[in-house]
Every structure is written in structure tokens, then in C-alpha cells.
Amino acid sequence: MYQFLQKYVGSKTAGILTAFWYLLLLFLIFYYYFLPSGQFRYADW
Amino acid sequence: MNELNWIIAFSVVGLTPMAWLLPGRWQLPTVSVLTAGFMLVASPLSALSLLLTASLSYGLFRLKSLTPAWRVVLSISQSVLVWIIFKSEWPMHQGWQTTVGVPLGLSYYTFRQIHYAIERYKQTLPVHDFADYLTYLFFLPTLLIGPINRFPDFYRDSRRRRWDAVLFSTGLERILYGYAKIVLIGNMLLTNKLAHIIYTLQPNHPSLASYLSLIRFATNAYIQFAGFSDVAIGLxxxxxxxxxxxxxxxxxxxxxxxxxxxxHISLSSWCRDYVFTPLLSLTRQPVLATLGAMLVLGLWHEWSSQYLVWGALQGLGVLIWHRFKRPSGEAKTAQPAWHSNVMHGLGVLITFHYFCLTCLVIQKNNWQAVGQTLTQLFAR
Known part of the structure; x- marks a missing residue:
């Protein structure tokens, strides 16, 4: 992600955007994984 | 926590520090010992089964009294026998597998052992000892969730590995993306949200609901599996x-x-190298070789009639494409760019839908349910 962004914006901006991207993904994963009902926890296939 | 979470947690907290902080020659052997310990705790049957088949597949090549051909035949036979015993439909119906259980990662390490036996017979493997072979098999990141990596590549990397911060951060990124695929796209969007939409559509639009269900199953299987592979590659x-x-x-x-x-490149390339190519060399029958390879590819998932038919349908699809494709030597007629783009797009759509449709036979539990869904799918 960082290498991709670095092509279009500076190193510093790319670093900040990458960090936000990772944090967003982490938040979404934890949010959906640790819902109290646990409804998204396990794959069903 | 489910198995994947335990594997990630144990690999990151237990294996990774050992793989870098211990003295060089102890690093990977310690990873293997910890993997064996992890398996013993999680499933003693899995650890014993892997240790037994690994010892036999290596030990048989040390027996001087056997000819090389017998060594490879016996080595492959013992791996395949264990695989069939635990993966076949028959004991499952007898309730045997529910009481004893199925060794974790059995399909993956069986195919790794067969690859090892054939390559050892062909004398293409680098010089190594039993510890190297165990290190290859007892490698937690790929042991339970694939891919079916090859021994020479693993051995080369195990000898050349050096600390690389970029590689490490790439690994962390792959784990995050893999987990996002599994949890966000697979579990949340496809398993939950889309399943809910299908459920609400079912009473008034049964054909559309069946169609979406078909698409959901195939794409969810892909997303989940690709996520697992990302996690394994990252770890x-x-x-x-x-x-x-x-x-x-x-x-x-x-x-x-x-x-x-x-x-599933590691499995399809395995089938190409160890089923398709030998069958083609022996019989000179591309149709037979293709069908054989795809049947093995199907049966790898489960030794059952449904996966046998699924594999046959994949083989049939490949054969149909070979029958109607443009011969490679034939000059392309001048076609406008939009024409080839449209044809390519059509090809993508047809391939995707053919694959989804073939997945119906593994989605449903019995042939009657497959027939019912097909009727519903094409009902006016």
C-alpha cells in the first residue's frame, strides 16, 4: 500500500495514509469479529 | 477463538521470535518443535499421523533392500492410504470420523509427501537430512491452511533466509489483508448480508434467489480460501x-x-506435474490426462462422489475449451479492438458462471437437492 501511494504523493503523506488504511481495516475486523452476538465470527461454507 | 486465530496468535507470539532470536542453526528446528507441540495440544491424532507418515516416507528411501521403484511406490502408498482412510466417504457415513476425527492439514501434507517421494525418486532434491524434511512438513503457517509448497523452494529459503524489515512488514500486511478478506468480505458481506438478501428474495423470486445463492457459495469459497492463503503467506x-x-x-x-x-495454483500445478504430465507421457492421450488430473484435483478436497463429479465437470470444461479454442498456429484475423474486448468479457462471464454452476454439486448435501436447485434456477 505504501509503495503504491508513494508513486502519487510524498513519502510522509503515503506513510500517514497507509497507517490510516491499516487502522481502518483493523477497526472493521475487530468491530465485526467481536460483535456481542458473534454473528460474523465464523465462516459458514 | 477458532483454529485460524490460534495459528495466527501462536505463529506471531511463539514462532516468529524463535525464528529470529535463537542462534542460527536452532531457529527453524525450534519452529518445527513448537509446531509439533502446538499440534499435540490441538489434536494429538494430527501430530502422530504426520510424524508417522513423514517417518515412513523418509525412512523407506533409506532401505537398501528395496529397489528405488519399490521405495517410491511404498512411500506414496502409505501416504495415500492414510489420506483415503480419513477422507473417504465410507467411514464418514459410519460415524467413524466423528469419533476419531480427521488429522488437521491431512490433504496438504499428503500431497507434499507424494511430491517429495517422486522428486526423491527422480533425484532432483538437494542434499538434506531427516531434520530438514521434518522442518518442511512441521511448518505451522502452511501446515494447516496451505498452499502445497515444494520442498526444494522451502529448503533454499530456509538456507538463505536473512532478517529483512521490508519482508517482515509485507508479511504483516498480507495477514491483515487475508483477515480482512475472511472477516469483512467472506463472513460479513457474503455469508451474512447477501444470505439475508437471498432469504428475503426466496418467496417471490425463487430463481433469482437460487442464482444469487450459487454465486454466493462460489465467491465465498474463493474469498475465504484466498484469505487463508494470504494469512499463510504472511505468516x-x-x-x-x-x-x-x-x-x-x-x-x-x-x-x-x-x-x-x-x-488454487499450488494444487493445480501439483496435479499438472504429478498426474497430467505422467499420464500424458504414458498414454499419449491428452483427454485422459486432463480428466485424470481434474479428478484428482476434485478428490483432493474430499474422497466423495460429489467431489468426483465436480472434478469431472472441471475436466470437461477444460476439454470443451481445448476443442473449440483457436489453434495456436492460426493467424489472427484483423478484428477491431472492441470485438476482442467483448469476446474476452464474454469468456470471463461464461467461465465464472460455469465454475459457479459446477460448485452446486458440492454445495448441496445430496443429488436430490442439486436437482431441486437446478429446477428452481431454470424455472420460469
Missing amino acids: SLLIGIRVPENFESPFLASNLNEFWKRY
Whole structure:
């Protein structure tokens, strides 16, 4: 992600955007994984 | 926590520090010992089964009284026998597997052992000892969730590995993306949200609901599996081992032949090298070799009639494509760019829908349910 962004914006901006991207993904994963009902926890296939 | 979470947690907290902080020659052997310990705790049957088949597959090649041909035959036979015993339909119906259980990662390590036996027979493997072989098999990141990596690649990486911060951060990124695929796209969007939409559509639009259900099953299987592979590749990178890619956007393939070069690459390339090529050399019958390879590919998932038919349908799709494709030597007629783009797009759509439709036979529990869904799908 960082290498991709670095092509279009500076190193510093790319670093900040990458960090936000990772944090967003982490938040979404934890949010959906640790819902109290646990409804998204396990794959069903 | 489910198995995947335990594997990630144990690999990151337990294996990765050992793989870098211990003295060089102890690093990977310690990873293997910890993997064996992890398996003993999680499933003693899995640890014993892997240790037994690994010892036999290596030990048989040490027996001077056997000819090389007998060594490879016996080595493959014992691995396949264990695989069939635990994966076949028959004991499952007897309730045997529910009481004893199925060794974790059995299909993966059986095919690794067969690859090892054949390559050892062909004398293409680098000089190694039993500890190297065990290190290859008892490698937690790929042991339970694939891909079916090859011994020479693993051995080379295990010898050349050096600390690399970029590789380490790439590994962390792959784990995050893999987990996002599993939890966000697979579990949340496809398993929950889309399933809810299908449920609400079912009473008034049964055909559309069946169609969406078909698409959901195939795409969910792909997303989940690609996520698992990402996690395995990422965890391996944390330890400094590069594992081959297992998926390369397969749903963008414009024919089934190309699809199987991009979907579960480690398994399809295994079937190409160890089933298709030998069968073609022996029989000179491409149709037979293709069908044989695809049947093995199907049965790898489960030794059952449904996966046998699924494999046959994949083989049939590849054969149909070979029958109607443009001969490679034939000059292309001048066609406008839009024409080839449209044809490519059509190919992508047909390949995707053919694959989804074939997945119906493994989605449903019995043939009657398959027939019912097909009727519902094409009902006016």
C-alpha cells in the first residue's frame, strides 16, 4: 500500500495514509469479529 | 477463538521470535518443535499421523533392500492410504470420523509427501537430512491452511533466509489483508448480508434467489480460501520463508484452462506435474490426462462422489475449451479492438458462471437437492 501511494504523493503523506488504511481495516475486523452476538465470527461454507 | 486465530496468535507470539532470536542453526528446528507441540495440544491424532507418515516416507528411501521403484511406490502408498482412510466417504457415513476425527492439514501434507517421494525418486532434491524434511512438513503457517509448497523452494529459503524489515512488514500486511478478506468480505458481506438478501428474495423470486445463492457459495469459497492463503503467506514471511502465491484473480480468467492456472495454483500445478504430465507421457492421450488430473484435483478436497463429479465437470470444461479454442498456429484475423474486448468479457462471464454452476454439486448435501436447485434456477 505504501509503495503504491508513494508513486502519487510524498513519502510522509503515503506513510500517514497507509497507517490510516491499516487502522481502518483493523477497526472493521475487530468491530465485526467481536460483535456481542458473534454473528460474523465464523465462516459458514 | 477458532483454529485460524490460534495459528495466527501462536505463529506471531511463539514462532516468529524463535525464528529470529535463537542462534542460527536452532531457529527453524525450534519452529518445527513448537509446531509439533502446538499440534499435540490441538489434536494429538494430527501430530502422530504426520510424524508417522513423514517417518515412513523418509525412512523407506533409506532401505537398501528395496529397489528405488519399490521405495517410491511404498512411500506414496502409505501416504495415500492414510489420506483415503480419513477422507473417504465410507467411514464418514459410519460415524467413524466423528469419533476419531480427521488429522488437521491431512490433504496438504499428503500431497507434499507424494511430491517429495517422486522428486526423491527422480533425484532432483538437494542434499538434506531427516531434520530438514521434518522442518518442511512441521511448518505451522502452511501446515494447516496451505498452499502445497515444494520442498526444494522451502529448503533454499530456509538456507538463505536473512532478517529483512521490508519482508517482515509485507508479511504483516498480507495477514491483515487475508483477515480482512475472511472477516469483512467472506463472513460479513457474503455469508451474512447477501444470505439475508437471498432469504428475503426466496418467496417471490425463487430463481433469482437460487442464482444469487450459487454465486454466493462460489465467491465465498474463493474469498475465504484466498484469505487463508494470504494469512499463510504472511505468516511465512514473518519467519523469512517465501511461499508461492495460491490465487491470481481467477474470476478474471476468460476460459477454464486459464482459470485453473489462477485458482488454487499450488494444487493445480501439483496435479499438472504429478498426474497430467505422467499420464500424458504414458498414454499419449491428452483427454485422459486432463480428466485424470481434474479428478484428482476434485478428490483432493474430499474422497466423495460429489467431489468426483465436480472434478469431472472441471475436466470437461477444460476439454470443451481445448476443442473449440483457436489453434495456436492460426493467424489472427484483423478484428477491431472492441470485438476482442467483448469476446474476452464474454469468456470471463461464461467461465465464472460455469465454475459457479459446477460448485452446486458440492454445495448441496445430496443429488436430490442439486436437482431441486437446478429446477428452481431454470424455472420460469
